[in-house]
Amino acid sequence: MKALKHKILEEGNVLSESVLKVDSFLNHQIDPVLMQQIGQEFAQRFKDAGITKVLTLESSGIAPSVMTALELGVKTVFARKRKSLTLIDGLYSAEVYSFTKKESNEISVSEQYISKEDNVLVIDDFLANGQAALGLTDIVEQSGATLVGIGIVIEKGFQTGRALLEERGIRVESLAIIDSLADGKVTFKEEL
Amino acid sequence: MKALKHKILEEGNVLSESVLKVDSFLNHQIDPVLMQQIGQEFAQRFKDAGITKVLTLESSGIAPSVMTALELGVKTVFARKRKSLTLIDGLYSAEVYSFTKKESNEISVSEQYISKEDNVLVIDDFLANGQAALGLTDIVEQSGATLVGIGIVIEKGFQTGRALLEERGIRVESLAIIDSLADGKVTFKEEL
Numbered sequence: 152m153k154a155l156k157h158k159i160l161e162e163g164n165v166l167s168e169s170v171l172k173v174d175s176f177l178n179h180q181i182d183p184v185l186m187q188q189i190g191q192e193f194a195q196r197f198k199d200a201g202i203t204k205v206l207t208l209e210s211s212g213i214a215p216s217v218m219t220a221l222e223l224g225v226k227t228v229f230a231r232k233r234k235s236l237t238l239i240d241g242l243y244s245a246e247v248y249s250f251t252k253k254e255s256n257e258i259s260v261s262e263q264y265i266s267k268e269d270n271v272l273v274i275d276d277f278l279a280n281g282q283a284a285l286g287l288t289d290i291v292e293q294s295g296a297t298l299v300g301i302g303i304v305i306e307k308g309f310q311t312g313r314a315l316l317e318e319r320g321i322r323v324e325s326l327a328i329i330d331s332l333a334d335g336k337v338t339f340k341e342e343l
Numbered sequence: 344m345k346a347l348k349h350k351i352l353e354e355g356n357v358l359s360e361s362v363l364k365v366d367s368f369l370n371h372q373i374d375p376v377l378m379q380q381i382g383q384e385f386a387q388r389f390k391d392a393g394i395t396k397v398l399t400l401e402s403s404g405i406a407p408s409v410m411t412a413l414e415l416g417v418k419t420v421f422a423r424k425r426k427s428l429t430l431i432d433g434l435y436s437a438e439v440y441s442f443t444k445k446e447s448n449e450i451s452v453s454e455q456y457i458s459k460e461d462n463v464l465v466i467d468d469f470l471a472n473g474q475a476a477l478g479l480t481d482i483v484e485q486s487g488a489t490l491v492g493i494g495i496v497i498e499k500g501f502q503t504g505r506a507l508l509e510e511r512g513i514r515v516e517s518l519a520i521i522d523s524l525a526d527g528k529v530t531f532k533e534e535l
Binding site: 174175176179180181182183184186187209210213214216217218220221226227228229231260261263264 | 366367368371372373374375376378379401402405406408409410412413418419420421423452453455456
């Protein structure tokens with residue numbers, strides 16, 4: 152997605168060979184026009200998939216998900232993060248390990264908002280090691296709903312997330328795939 | 344705002360005389376069409392105020408803020424919540440006490456995203472005791488920016504939040520003001 156890649160090149164901050172900071176338009180400040188374009192792009196890519204619900208994770212997934220859900224004419228649900236794994240009635244829960252923060256969080260979604268009749272599109276801001284995406288996938292499985300695919304705003308193509316998801320047969324659509332962050336420079340994967 | 348009040352009456356869950364749960368369209372599942380209408384309504388009410396930035400608090404403030412910012416043609420920033428008050432360079436921070444959870448959280452915003460030239464509209468999902476709104480106000484003051492007003496999706500009119508804000512001369516615009524949650528029933532304040 153051209154507008155997104157342009158924004159990453161202009162405003163992204165390469166902090167190390169594996170860390171890209173995009174706080175100026177996605178993770179802290181949000182550019183709503185870009186979010187609208189992102190929503191339109193995800194909706195376009197999944198338009199024939201019969202999606203009935205968009206699932207994401209607080210907080211950075213919310214803006215792209217709301218815009219995608221608006222375009223698709225469905226509702227979106229954000230999974231909540233908690234520190235500890237506490238089983239609570241009426242919640243689907245999964246554990247998500249963060250390699251960056253070296254800690255586990257529980258994520259959970261009320262059973263009221265995903266049912267086995269749903270066709271779910273999962274949206275997240277970043278795909279790196281795939282742990283958050285796998286946690287959301289786990290929640291979709293618990294609900295008995297169908298996982299249609301995963302839409303990612305920015306994929307770190309040099310990490311293992313995509314492989315982990317694709318080996319489970321999950322369709323992954325990323326709007327920008329980063330090949331390398333070496334030498335403080337963002338290089339995108341060439342598109343075919 | 345008619346569509347919002349209708350939704351509250353249809354889907355809101357009165358848990359006690361002071362607690363209204365709106366997880367089906369605002370705080371967990373999000374109705375993007377309603378969020379768009381909310382954004383249009385806030386933009387309409389503040390259209391002549393020269394707003395340059397919308398400030399909110401993760402997570403439930405993000406959806407209405409992104410839609411408001413889209414309508415106003417500006418960017419939005421969400422303050423992050425943390426457990427402990429740790430002074431970090433480059434951040435505006437404030438402490439917010441939650442009467443519901445009986446705990447304090449630190450909220451913070453990077454100095455990069457609000458400057459003294461900004462005219463800031465603060466948006467939040469609920470106004471009850473006004474603690475979150477005061478914390479956001481505090482952050483705007485630290486930045487030297489001008490606080491144009493506070494836009495609230497649902498105000499609990501029987502709590503002290505509005506009085507605390509208005510005695511500081513802050514303009515408060517709420518899209519639905521609840522007068523009472525007695526007897527498991529939502530009663531709105533009559534509009535003049």
